[in-house]
Amino acid sequence: MHSLDVARSLASTLAQQGRGIATRGAARQPAEPLELYDMEGCPFCRLVREALTDLDLDVLTYPCPKGGDRYRPLVEKLGGKQLFPYLMDPNTGVAMYESADIIDYLYREYGGRPAPGGWRLRARTAASLAASVPRAGHGLRARDAAVPELPLILYSFEGSPFARLVRERLCEMQIPYLVRQCGRDQWQDWVLPPVRNALEMEYLPTQRHRQELMARAGRVAVPYLIDPNNGEELFESERILDYLDQHYGR
Numbered sequence: 001m002h003s004l005d006v007a008r009s010l011a012s013t014l015a016q017q018g019r020g021i022a023t024r025g026a027a028r029q030p031a032e033p034l035e036l037y038d039m040e041g042c043p044f045c046r047l048v049r050e051a052l053t054d055l056d057l058d059v060l061t062y063p064c065p066k067g068g069d070r071y072r073p074l075v076e077k078l079g080g081k082q083l084f085p086y087l088m089d090p091n092t093g094v095a096m097y098e099s100a101d102i103i104d105y106l107y108r109e110y111g112g113r114p115a116p117g118g119w120r121l122r123a124r125t126a127a128s129l130a131a132s133v134p135r136a137g138h139g140l141r142a143r144d145a146a147v148p149e150l151p152l153i154l155y156s157f158e159g160s161p162f163a164r165l166v167r168e169r170l171c172e173m174q175i176p177y178l179v180r181q182c183g184r185d186q187w188q189d190w191v192l193p194p195v196r197n198a199l200e201m202e203y204l205p206t207q208r209h210r211q212e213l214m215a216r217a218g219r220v221a222v223p224y225l226i227d228p229n230n231g232e233e234l235f236e237s238e239r240i241l242d243y244l245d246q247h248y249g250r
């Protein structure tokens with residue numbers, strides 16, 4: 001069952017046509033993490049998350065699935081409607097709807113370069129819509145769950161088929177989490193961890209959170225979840241999903 005989910009998530013990644021995997025970094029990092037009110041299965045939110053991976057910007061994600069009652073009312077109070085994505089930047093006080101405007105803002109404010117051409121193209125939105133299809137509604141609807149006191153921390157990058165499964169569950173459970181971006185920035189990052197191990201390849205990550213993960217956990221694999229509420233830390237999407245169900249599911 002889990003492997004079928006992974007295969008369907010991989011189909012999503014393929015529909016993204018390579019976006020949301022590599023990072024080219026930001027010209028400057030925000031002092032406070034950006035805040036994104038998001039639905040994992042929403043094609044417009046996906047475009048914003050792809051830009052965040054490209055820019056290597058961490059983001060505090062507040063899941064707003066359909067039927068969710070935790071963060072949706074706040075967005076309506078602040079911006080006047082329940083429409084997602086909605087970005088809040090505590091560093092500048094800027095808050096906005098509309099994926100294309102958010103992407104322009106992120107590149108202008110932090111990228112030090114204009115948003116790559118094409119973010120506004122219909123073809124790009126269509127590809128993002130196509131990426132939602134294999135996941136058949138996952139990461140869109142709320143399910144009953146407890147809310148942790150502190151947001152969880154997830155080492156992830158947008159295009160990871162394994163991390164997507166975890167983000168979907170966090171979204172459905174309306175559990176806030178801080179994404180530590182682990183986009184690939186050198187060819188060695190493209191060699192999957194089991195292959196790296198089998199080849200006994202020396203792997204020296206250069207991306208900041210990959211380095212952090214190596215120092216912290218002894219290896220680099222995404223997703224990696226830290227639960228600051230009880231000190232639990234774990235690799236492996238299937239284990240992480242079980243953990244979330246056991247600790248926060250109702």
Ligand SMILES: N[C@@H](CCC(=O)N[C@@H](CS)C(=O)NCC(=O)O)C(=O)O
Pocket residue numbers: 039042043044045066082083084085097098099100
């Ligand atoms: N033009 C907007 C479209 C956003 C949009 O339509 N988002 C949908 C989800 S995919 C939404 O928020 N629907 C309202 C809801 O789910 O309550 C953008 O690009 O950000």
